[in-house]
Amino acid sequence: xxKNILHLDLDTFFVSxxxxxxxxxxxxxxxxxxxGDRGVVAACSYETRRFGVHSGMPMRLAKRLCPEAVVxxxxxxxxxxxxxxxxEIIKEKVPIFEKASIDEFYxxxxxxxxFFGSYKYATELRNTIIKETGLPISFGLSGNKIVSKVAxxxxxxxxxxRVDFGFEKAFMAPxxxxxxPSVGDKTYQILRNLGIDKVGVVQQMPVEMMHSALGxxxxxxxxxxNGLDNPPLIPFHERKSISIERTFSKDTIDxxxxxxxxxxxxxxxxxxxRRGDKLAARISVKIRYSDFNTYSKQxxxxxxxxxxxxxxxxxxxFEALYQRRLLIRLVGVKMSNLVSGNYQINLFDxxxxxxxxxxxxxxxxxxxxxxxxxxxxxxxxxxxxSMKNPFNGEPPIILAHxxx
Ligand SMILES: [Mg+2]
Numbered sequence: 001x002x003k004n005i006l007h008l009d010l011d012t013f014f015v016s017x018x019x020x021x022x023x024x025x026x027x028x029x030x031x032x033x034x035x036g037d038r039g040v041v042a043a044c045s046y047e048t049r050r051f052g053v054h055s056g057m058p059m060r061l062a063k064r065l066c067p068e069a070v071v072x073x074x075x076x077x078x079x080x081x082x083x084x085x086x087x088e089i090i091k092e093k094v095p096i097f098e099k100a101s102i103d104e105f106y107x108x109x110x111x112x113x114x115f116f117g118s119y120k121y122a123t124e125l126r127n128t129i130i131k132e133t134g135l136p137i138s139f140g141l142s143g144n145k146i147v148s149k150v151a152x153x154x155x156x157x158x159x160x161x162r163v164d165f166g167f168e169k170a171f172m173a174p175x176x177x178x179x180x181p182s183v184g185d186k187t188y189q190i191l192r193n194l195g196i197d198k199v200g201v202v203q204q205m206p207v208e209m210m211h212s213a214l215g216x217x218x219x220x221x222x223x224x225x226n227g228l229d230n231p232p233l234i235p236f237h238e239r240k241s242i243s244i245e246r247t248f249s250k251d252t253i254d255x256x257x258x259x260x261x262x263x264x265x266x267x268x269x270x271x272x273x274r275r276g277d278k279l280a281a282r283i284s285v286k287i288r289y290s291d292f293n294t295y296s297k298q299x300x301x302x303x304x305x306x307x308x309x310x311x312x313x314x315x316x317x318f319e320a321l322y323q324r325r326l327l328i329r330l331v332g333v334k335m336s337n338l339v340s341g342n343y344q345i346n347l348f349d350x351x352x353x354x355x356x357x358x359x360x361x362x363x364x365x366x367x368x369x370x371x372x373x374x375x376x377x378x379x380x381x382x383x384x385x386s387m388k389n390p391f392n393g394e395p396p397i398i399l400a401h402x403x404x
Contacts, residue, residue, distance in 0.1 A: 004108070005145045005230075006106065008090070009103060011135075015044065017082050030048065031045075031063070032074045040056065041053065041054070044069075080281060080301075086133055087236070090107065097233070100340055126160060139151075140160070147172065150175065153179060154175070169226060169227055173198065181224065207223075242335050244265045244268060244332065245332035248328070251328060262333060264374070269335050277341065279341045282337040285297055286332040287318070287328055287331050288331075294330075
């Protein structure tokens with residue numbers, strides 16, 4: 001049976017949020033990110049792109065390329081709020097959807113009797129989002145998740161595009177191979193060196209050739225080029241979470257030990273989020289006293305996976321929670337309300353050095369194990385954390401969003 005898969009993507013999301021808050025920024029070249037001398041561009045408006053500006057580049061270079069740009073320090077709590085708003089609208093209108101990142105969604109519109117019905121429904125959904133939030137959003141609709149994502153990219157900015165059944169290959173053929181999700185800079189260079197620039201060339205190649213050039217990834221790219229890779233949607237659940245708990249062998253009131261344990265739990269969970277390319281929007285802390293009464297407290301936070309944001313909030317929650325002067329039997333920390341995404345969203349204040357520090361720490365952990373490097377404050381709790389990746393290891397604590 002044919003499917004109808006809708007892909008929705010908010011246009012230049014951070015930039016659009018800033019323009020909602022300050023309408024004077026409309027149509028002006030705009031850079032959002034770290035405003036310090038060594039900050040990084042997190043998002044840039046279309047007006048800056050013809051100067052060669054792109055996200056991820058050092059802010060000082062972007063300013064040099066486009067000196068007339070307005071530069072704004074990002075504010076992740078604003079973006080999280082608008083992301084939740086859009087999610088609520090989609091949740092109300094579509095029974096099965098995936099939140100692929102803070103500004104990107106898939107919805108399964110199959111089962112609507114005619115394809116035209118789905119297109120009409122998608123159009124109305126998009127118009128509702130634009131009307132209720134004021135944010136520009138684009139969509140692609142086809143029978144295939146990957147093709148729909150590519151179609152959204154072609155529709156942008158602030159537009160929509162439908163690819164009819166049977167026309168997937170024809171739609172993809174004239175596009176650059178760069179447009180295939182999962183073709184990064186490295187893969188692009190390898191393919192370019194082989195003289196391959198358009199998706200149509202990949203379509204005509206035998207799959208074995210792609211395999212020998214790029215390994216397993218070559219097969220995926222070939223399937224995507226041919227409209228044959230159609231991964232299932234991963235339904236959105238707000239309760240999706242990762243957590244760590246510890247029951248002490250002997251009930252304790254040793255505050256140093258308790259705080260060290262909580263700290264190490266927070267550090268481990270933040271690392272697990274980054275490793276799984278996830279961000280969390282809610283933190284919970286739980287304690288169980290020796291009389292078995294259990295209390296927990298949670299707080300909503302802007303989407304993050306950064307230690308320096310998560311750890312202090314976890315410690316605050318613990319302080320607020322620990323009220324009775326009783327021995328403690330168990331402590332636990334949980335991160336929930338997860339979406340895919342990387343942690344640069346939080347680093348508006350920070351610098352390339354901070355990004356490199358996180359990368360370096362995580363690279364060491366990935367190679368030598370999670371406890372190979374830790375903050376001094378969590379050294380007393382060496383056994384917290386493990387090599388397991390909850391997003392693709394065993395056992396699966398939550399269902400991961402597929403990386404595309
Ligand atoms: Mg977007």
